[in-house]
Amino acid sequence: MDIVVFESLYGNTAAVAAAIADGLGEGARALTTSEATPEIVAAARIVVAGAPVHAMSLPTTASRESARSKPQGADRMPADLGHMPMREWLAALPRGPRLGAAFDTRVRGPLGHGASKAIAHTLEADGFTLLDGPRGFTVHMHTSASEPATLLARGQLDLAREWGTHLRERAGSLV
Template identity: 55%
Template structure:
């Protein structure tokens, strides 16, 4: 497996983006939750793509995850906090050398950024190299339907698919 796309997702938005990135990358890529992305699954990866939603200007914390789970409203899908947080996964990530790319799902505005920066710091600290800047995908403030990924704004999955293609081309050019 050349590429793994690791994600933390509570309402399916970041998961949908991760799967679109893997589809864009094509053969040799897999989208994995944080508990599926074990050290043995990363052994053969030349590129690690990691993404998370933004919570309070950064990666979700146990407090923000608990708050999200507690806010389950009638008519909305519940937050999925069954997988470890990206923060936990990054704390135990195997060291490099590897290439990486980081992304985040966020709302528009000054409070909607910070997760990809934290991912980048952690992976750089683990000896990974980032060949390009992080990217982001935009979500709405509220769920439009009761379906997973209902907060993604139109065109975001296509944007993720195209980013996956660009990552594949970048990786091929570095070989």
């Protein structure tokens, strides 16, 4: 089984995770950090993990609370804080030889990097073999829409699906 684990506040990272899982192929699943239990992770062949970039790294308790006070769009859609932060999930990650990859959702510019590198570093430290370098998918800073995943830049889901396919092919070449 292959899994794509994500932290997503406004649905953008969740949509990218689902597209990556589509690219990984049949049986791959996109799971929130709360759904991806240590037992599921231990049974996975490939673990791809992703989160949004907050202040050039993974979301923190403070940045998640800040998101709570910033509903999105005209209808003021609240941030989804119902799942475990990626930082906590990574801290509880079962060690072991598995294949992995890391991604983030980010705005363009110098402040839009860092979460995927932090995730990749933790995966490697926990014994994972990375299938590719950390990958970023672009989101816009603001939207007037109040539906999940409306901040994604055009074409990002196609790029995520293609990257999932690339990861599956890399994993196949390592077997």
